[in-house]
Amino acid sequence: MFNLKGFLQLSKEAKIPELKGWVKEANETILKKGADLKVSKPSKITVAEIKKDRLYLTIEGEYPRPHDALQRFRKFFAEKAGKEHKIGVRGQIAEEYSAVFELEQKALKTVSVPFAEVKIDGKKCSLKFKDLTEDFLQKNYIDRIMNLVKEKIKYQFYEGKDEFSQTTWTGKERPTKYRSDPSEDLENKLWIKRTASKGQWVIGREFTVFLNSLKTLMKENVFKKLGFQEMIFPKFEYWDYPKGSGHANTIYPNAYFVMVPKNSSTEFWEPVSDHYKITKEIDKKGILERVESVGIMSYAQCPPFWALLQQSTVDESSLPLKVFDWSGPTYRNEAGGTHGLDRLEEFRRIEMIWVAKKEDEIKIWKDIVESLKNFYDKVLDLEIRTDRVTPWWMAHAGIRTDKGTDEMGTIDFNAYLPYRGDRKQEWLEIQNASSNGIKYTDGFGVKLPKGELWSGCAGAGLDRIAVALLAQKGVNPKDWPSALTDLVLPDLQNINPLKLL
Ligand code: SER
Ligand code: ZN
Numbered sequence: 001m002f003n004l005k006g007f008l009q010l011s012k013e014a015k016i017p018e019l020k021g022w023v024k025e026a027n028e029t030i031l032k033k034g035a036d037l038k039v040s041k042p043s044k045i046t047v048a049e050i051k052k053d054r055l056y057l058t059i060e061g062e063y064p065r066p067h068d069a070l071q072r073f074r075k076f077f078a079e080k081a082g083k084e085h086k087i088g089v090r091g092q093i094a095e096e097y098s099a100v101f102e103l104e105q106k107a108l109k110t111v112s113v114p115f116a117e118v119k120i121d122g123k124k125c126s127l128k129f130k131d132l133t134e135d136f137l138q139k140n141y142i143d144r145i146m147n148l149v150k151e152k153i154k155y156q157f158y159e160g161k162d163e164f165s166q167t168t169w170t171g172k173e174r175p176t177k178y179r180s181d182p183s184e185d186l187e188n189k190l191w192i193k194r195t196a197s198k199g200q201w202v203i204g205r206e207f208t209v210f211l212n213s214l215k216t217l218m219k220e221n222v223f224k225k226l227g228f229q230e231m232i233f234p235k236f237e238y239w240d241y242p243k244g245s246g247h248a249n250t251i252y253p254n255a256y257f258v259m260v261p262k263n264s265s266t267e268f269w270e271p272v273s274d275h276y277k278i279t280k281e282i283d284k285k286g287i288l289e290r291v292e293s294v295g296i297m298s299y300a301q302c303p304p305f306w307a308l309l310q311q312s313t314v315d316e317s318s319l320p321l322k323v324f325d326w327s328g329p330t331y332r333n334e335a336g337g338t339h340g341l342d343r344l345e346e347f348r349r350i351e352m353i354w355v356a357k358k359e360d361e362i363k364i365w366k367d368i369v370e371s372l373k374n375f376y377d378k379v380l381d382l383e384i385r386t387d388r389v390t391p392w393w394m395a396h397a398g399i400r401t402d403k404g405t406d407e408m409g410t411i412d413f414n415a416y417l418p419y420r421g422d423r424k425q426e427w428l429e430i431q432n433a434s435s436n437g438i439k440y441t442d443g444f445g446v447k448l449p450k451g452e453l454w455s456g457c458a459g460a461g462l463d464r465i466a467v468a469l470l471a472q473k474g475v476n477p478k479d480w481p482s483a484l485t486d487l488v489l490p491d492l493q494n495i496n497p498l499k500l501l
Contacts, residue, residue: 001041001060001061001062001099001100001101002043002060002061002062002065002066002097002098002099002100002142003058003059003060003066003096003097003098004057004058004059004060004066004067004069004070004094004096004097005056005057005058005094005095005096005097006056006057006070006092006093006094006095006096006097006132007054007055007056007057007092007093007095008054008055008057008070008074008077008089008091008092009053009054009089009090009091009092009093010050010053010054010055010081010087010088010089010090011053011087011088011089011090012053012087013052013053014050014053014055014081014085014087015050016050016081016085016087018080018084019048019049019050019055020048022076022077022080023045023048023073026045026072026073026076026077027044027045030072030073030076031043031044031045031061031064031069031072031073033064033072034063034064035063035064036063040061040062040063041061041062041063042061042062042063042064043059043060043061043062043063043064043065043066043068043069044059044060044061044069045057045058045059045069045073046058046059046060055077057070057073059073065140065142065143066094066097067094067097067132067137067138067140067142070092070094070137071092071137071138074089074092077089091134092134092137093131093132093133093134094129094131094132094137095130095131096128096129096130097128097129097130097132097142098126098127098128098129099126099127099142099146100124100125100126100127101124101125101126101146102123102124102125103120103123103124103125103149103150103153104123104150104153104154105123105153105154105157106122106123107120107125107153107156108153108156108157109156111149111152111153111156113127113145113148113149113152115129115136115141115145116128116129116145117129118149125149127142127145127146127149129142155398155399158398158399158400158401161400161401162400163389163390163395163400163401164389164390164400164401164402164403165387165388165389165412166387166388166389166403167385167386167387168386168387168388168411169373169385169386170385171373171376171377171382171383171384171385172377172383173383173423174381174382174383174472176418176472177472177473177474177479178418178419178470178471178472178473178474178475178479179418179419180419180474181340181419181471182340182341182419182466182467182470182471182474182475183339183340183341183342183467184340185470185475186207186341186470186475189206189475189497190204190497190498190499190500191203191204191206191207191210192204192207192341197345197346198334198338198345199334199338199343199344199345199346199347200344200345200346201341201344201346204498205495206492206495206497207466209488209491209492209495210466210488211348211462211463211466213484213487213488213491214380214462214465214466214469214484215326215350215462216487217375217379217380217483217484217487218350218375218460221371221374221375221379222368222371222372222375223324223352225371226322226364226367226368226371227322228322228323228324228352228354229322229323229324230323230324230325230326231305231308231323231324231325232325232327233298233301233302233304233305233325233327233351234298234304234307235297235298235304235327235328235329235330236258236295236296236297236298236304237295237296237297237298237299237303237304238294238295239293239294239295239296240295241295241303241304241306241307242295242296242299242303244303244306244310244440244443244444245300245302245303245306245393245440245443246393246396246397246439246443247296247299247300247303247396249397250396250397250398251296251299251396253333253335254299254332254333254334254335255296255297255299255331255332255333256296256297256299256331256332256333256345257293257295257296257297258293258294258295258296258297259287259288259291259292259293259294260291260292260294261290261291262290262291262292263290268290269290271283271286272286272287272290296331297330297331298328298330298331299330299331299332300330300392300393300396300459301325301330301349301351301457301459302351302353302440302457302459305323305325305351305353306440306443306444306446309355309441309444309446310444310445310446311444311445311446312445312446312447313446313447313448313449314355314446314447314448314453315449316357316448316449319355319356319357319360320354320355320356320357320360320361320364321353321354321355321356322352322353322354322364323352323353323354324350324351324352324353325350325351325353326348326349326350326351326462328348329346329347329348329349330346330347330349331345331346331347332345332347333345340467341463341464341466341467342417342428342463342464342467344463347461347462347463347464348461348462348463349459349460349461349462350459350460350462351457351458351459351460352368352433352457352458352459353455353456353457354368354455354456354457355441355446355453355454355455356453356454356455357448357451357452357453357454358407358451358452358454361435361454361455361456362407362435362454364456365433365434365435365456368433368456368458369386369411369433372413372431372433372458373386373413376413376415376430376431376465379481379483380465380469380481380484381473381481382415382468382469382472383415383416383472384413384414384415384416384430384468385413385414385416385427386411386412386413386414387411387412387414388403388404388409388410388411388412389404389409389410389411389412389432390402390403390404390410391404391408391409391410391434391436392410392432392434393434393436393439395410407435407437408435408436408437409434409435410432410433410434411432411433411434412429412431412432413429413430413431413432413433414427414428414429414430415427415428415430415464415465415468415471415472416468416472417467417468417471417472418471418472419471428464428467428468429461429464430460430461430464430465430468431458431459431460431461431465432458432459433456433457433458434456434457434458435454435456436454436455436456436457437454438452438453438454438455439455440455440457441453441454441455469484477489477492
């Protein structure tokens, strides 16, 4: 049940003798329009009185929502009052608004939301709002706030639960030959070096050769065979992309934010510049006052791909579209801390995206899973396992228990890390492959002239593949699979190793 107390601001002081009749007429006609009387109580104006230049109203009911009813009545009233009394309506305010509704589950604890006071009693929830503006009412924030409360309560049941995971395939167990943490060995050899920034490394020449060789093998054995071609995706995401991908709902604790100057004049920045010249400290506060937030550094890699297709209809002759991107790193603020090369904040990834008609999309997904299994198991000779897990975009949104389906979901590829210990638990996710249904095409407004357009994506953590391979085989190139050794050795031999005194 909803209740609104507010007023219409009139253009001048007024006396309208017909008001009672108009309210009765509105209650019987425009306020009932579209209401299904079996499922909801129609909203009704219960009080209407003019004091000076304000028409005070109380509206109660379920459908239309009283704020909608207020809108409808405003139009109706303005026409009549304009014609008969030369009075206009200048604006509307809801001084008090309350919504009382049933919850699906009993909340485990209370929740809070912006703009409203929330009270929860068992399965009954009441929201109270004060002084709501026209904009607030028209944009239907009230229903969004009700949904948000319901969603928060639903999420309370996921907290502390393990993410859904079911093993679908386990590769052959390999003998353990090496038990060190490869990141430490590589650091000692100066193949990589930690920077001052959390979870970031500068990659030396030798390790660059190694990573490039892994990429070459992936291109030869996966992309070429499946017909994927290279693209370059932006690595900065203007806010439109997190909005389209859904990350704008929840990304904040994990994001690398991007800010740009509000003004680019030297004078505007002079105090910040001077502060550094004098103190040799960065004036972070001064900077924050002079920038605006324009987006985030790429987090999931695929969202900015959609700039290519957004708000378009794709000609069927272009399908299936199969591309990959490895043009730069992606970024995450890792609340749980970083480690070696397997938990980074700046990390190199390989993202495949395919866009196709539903049946074709699902088939491509399954072919990719088989091709990647072959690549990791046979070409790189890694001990891996595949798991069906919660679809990645749901996991990013904090939903942990969804299983996905055979048509839409995520398969994770995990590799065993001997240095961490027990084979039962010490596996690292190196790759995923997902059929995303219409999640992205819908989010970015991409259509076919006829029928559903689906998409999928698969992401590999290049640094993680490297860690898995080195953790299982050691850091000596002679112990690697011959295809890799053959690619790496000629370039490695040309490098004069760096020595620091
Ligand atoms: N975009 C997907 C993810 O971030 C696959 O890389 O998990
Ligand atoms: Zn993706």
